[in-house]
Amino acid sequence: MTQTTTNTQPTPVAVKSPIAFLRSHMREYGILFALIAIMAFFQVATGGILLKPVNLTNLILQNSYIIIMAIGMLLVIVAGHIDLSVGSVMGFVGALAAVMIVNWGVPYFIAGLLCLVAGAIIGMAQGFWVAYFRIPSFIVTLAGMLVFKGLTLWLLAGQSVGPFPKQFQLIASGFIPDLLGGADLNLFSLLIGVLVATLILVLAIRNRTEAAKSGSIEEPFSFFAAKNGLIFIALVYMSYLMADFRGLPNVFIVMALLIAVYSFVTSRTTIGRRIYAIGGNEKAAMLSGINSQKLTFLTFANMGVLAALAGLVFAARLNTATPKAGAGFELDVIAAVFIGGASMSGGVGTVVGAVIGAFIMGVMNNGMSILGIGIDWQQCIKGLVLLAAVIFDVMNKKKG
C-alpha cells in the first residue's frame, strides 16, 4: 500500500496497489477488456477486415440507432424500470416520418421535429402510468410495444413507404465535409478526432487533480495513465481509419454528442444523481425530498425522444419505412445496457458502459457475419454472451 496526496485537510484515501484496485473495479474494466478482446479476436479471425476503414464506418452506422436507444434505456434501467416498447416506438416514428414526408410532402426538417415531439409524447404517456399510478413498467411498455406495432401497421397500411428525399437520407448516410480539403484523407475529420481525444484526456487529468485535492483518489497512476492513454490512441486511430474512408459520418457526431451530454448528466448533475438514488432505494430517496415521480416520468419522456431519433436514423438509413422496422430491437438495446454492467434492480450502470455493451453486440454481429456464421448461431452466441456478462457481474459483486 502506498500513501498519497499532499493535502492535509481531509483524510487521504490510500491509493490501492494496482492488483487490489483491479480486483475491486473488475466490473468497470471487465467490459472494456471484453470489448478489446472481442475486437482483437475478430480482427485476427477475419484476417484484418474488421478494422478496415469501410467496415469500421459501417459498423458505426449499423449500430448507431441501438447506441442512441441504449443511452435512454440506461437511464430507464438505472431508475429501476424497463422499456420494452422502444423497438415498436422506433418503427412507428419511422413510419410517421415516411407518411409525413413522402405521402404528405411535409418538409423533412419540420417532419423530423414533429417526430421527436411525437416520441416525447409517447414516452410521457407511458411514463405517466409508471410514475404516477405505479403500474409496473414491464406491463405498461409491453402494452406500448403491442400498441405501436399495431399503429405502425395501420399507418403504413401494411406497405413499405419511401424513398425519402436526399437531404433526409444524409442523417444516416452523410459524412461531414472536409473543410481542410484533404486529398485521400478527410483531414477535417481526423482533426476533430484528435481534438476530441485530446479534450477527453485533458478532462480526465483535470478530474484527477480535482480528486487529489479532496483526497479521494483510488485509482493507481499506472492504471490512470494506461486507461487514458489507450482511449486516446484508440480514438485517434479510429478517426484516422474513418478519415481514410469518407470521414466521420454525421450519425457519429450525433452519437458522440449524445454520449458526452448524457455521461455528464448522469455523473455530474443533481438530476443524474437523483435518478441513481431513486433506482438504488426509492423510499430513501423520497424521504430525502427527491421527487421520484417526476424523475421517473422525465426518464420515460427522454427515452421516447431518443427512440424517435433512432427511428429517424433507421428510416433514413434504409431509405424506406417498413412495417417490420424496429421489431426486436428493444431486446438488443436492453442486452447492451446489461452487458454494460447495469443492474436489473436499478441504481447501477453507466452511459459509457451501455455504449461499450452496444459495441460488443455490434462487433460480434459484424464479425460473425463476415465470418459467414449463420443468423441461427449468431443468436445463440449473443445470448450466451449476455448471460456470461451478467453472471460475471453477479459473481464479482458477491466476491466484493
Next chain:
Amino acid sequence: MSVILEMRAITKEFPGVKALDQVSLSVEEGEIHALVGENGAGKSTLMKVLSGVYPHGSYTGDIVYDGQIKAFRGISDSEADGIIIIHQELALVPLLSVAENIFLGNERASKGIIDWRETNRRAAELLARVGLKEHPETLVDTLGLGKQQLIEIAKALSKNVRLLILDEPTSSLNETDSQKLLDLLLEFKARGITSILISHKLNEISRVADTITVIRDGSAVSRLDCREGISEDRIIRDMVGRSLDDRYPARDPKIQAETAMEVRNWCVTHPLHNDRQVVKNVSFHVKKGEVLGIAGLMGAGRTELAMSLFGRSYGQNISGTALINGEEVNLSTVRRAINAGLAYATEDRKTYGLVLDETIRRNVPLADLEGVANGVIVDRTKEADVANLYRKRLNIKSSSIEQETVNLSGGNQQKVVLSKWLFADPDVLILDEPTRGIDVGAKFEIYTVIRDLAASGKAIIVISSELPELLGITDRLYVMNEGRFVGEMPTAEASQEKIMATIIRSGDRT
C-alpha cells in the same frame, strides 16, 4: 450438567479481515447462554459457522456437538442435529398462512401431496406451545412483529430443536412482547432445550441468561457466570474494552425561550383503512435547544405521527396545523418539509434511510444536493469535502468516503443517515429509534451528537422504545398511547415506572 456444544479455537477469515480469531465457546445442556458484544464483534459470524452457513472447511477449529466433532456443510446438516437459528430479520413468507410457514420446507406430506388436516393440527399444537391463539390459516402479514417472532420459534419447535439460537430476537419488539418471548425461553429451559441468545439488551440478559460469553473484535474475551451475580457495568466493560462511566453524555441543557416547532390538533388516518385514526388530535411543541422525547409502546402511533408530519409520508386525511419558528408551514411534500426546516431520520435505515449501493460520499448530500452543486452541476470537490467533514465529525468508521454504505456496520450506517440530515441543516430534527440495533460505543457517540446539536440551538425530537435511553438523553417527554398524547413530564421527574403507569392508566380510560 453436561456440555452440549463446544466450539474450539474457531478462526474465520474474510479477504483482508479476520472476523473470528481463536474463539472458543462452551454451552451446557439446558442453559440459556448469552452471547454479547458490539456490532461487528463477530457474534453473528460465529453463529453462522455453527449453523453451517459458512460450511466446514471455510474456517479452522472444531465444533463439538453432543460429544462428536461435526462438519456441517449447510443449514440442513445442522438442523438435522437440532440446531436451529432464528435470524434478526425474520424469514417468514408474508402471504402464506401461519401453518404453511411453520412447515415450509418440511411439509407434512406423503409422496409430495400435502396433508392439510395434519399440517393445521400440528401447527395449532405448536402455536399453543408458544402461547399463540391464532388460527393456523391466518396469513402471516396480518400479524404483528411480536407474533411473527413467536411463529419463527414455533417453526423451530417443529424441527425438534435441541439448541435454539436467537439473533437479537427482541430488537424490534415492544416491552410486553419481549417479556413474553423471554418467558418462553425460560419455559423451554425447564423442558431441557438449550438456547443461545444474542442480544444488546443487558437487562434481558441478566434476567434470563445463565452464562455469558463476551466477544470483542473477533475474540472471546470473557465467560461470565450469571448465577454468581454479574453487574451490567462489568459486561459493558468487557464489551467495549473500557469502562463506560456513564452510558449517556453529560447534560447541560441550553433550552431557549423561543418555540422551534408547534403542532396543533394533528390527526392522521390509516392509509388503507378509512375508519382507523392512527394519530388522534395530537398537539405538542418543542423549544430551541431542547431534546424532546416521545415515549410509547410499539404501535402507539409515534412513527406514524412523525412520518405524517414529514411531507405526508404516511397516512391520509391529515389535518392540523404545524408552525416552525412561529410561522405556519406547509409540510405537504418532503421537499417542502425540508425547506421549512424539518428533518426526519427513519427507524429503518436500510429501507428508508440509505441508498445502500452507493458510497458515503453520495449518501451524505442526498437531502440537499443543491448544497454541493453549482446550479445543476454537482461540485465533486465540495461533495467530497462535505462527506469527509461529516465522516470525521461523526467518527464514521470506514476505509474512506468511497466505501459503499452497505458494507458499514449498523452504527456507522446510522451516522451516515445523521450526516445526511445534519448537512440539510434543519431547525427541527426528528430521530426515530436512533440507536436501534447499535452497539454501546456507537450509541454513546450518537447521544453526544444529539446533545451537541441541541446545544447549538436545534430542536431534537427523539422517538424511542427504550425508556432508559429517553430518560438518559431527553429534557422533556411526551407519552403516547393508541394515537393520543396521554402525558407530558420533564425528564427530571420521569421514571420508567411513571411512564408505564401513564400508558396503562390511559388504556384503562378508553
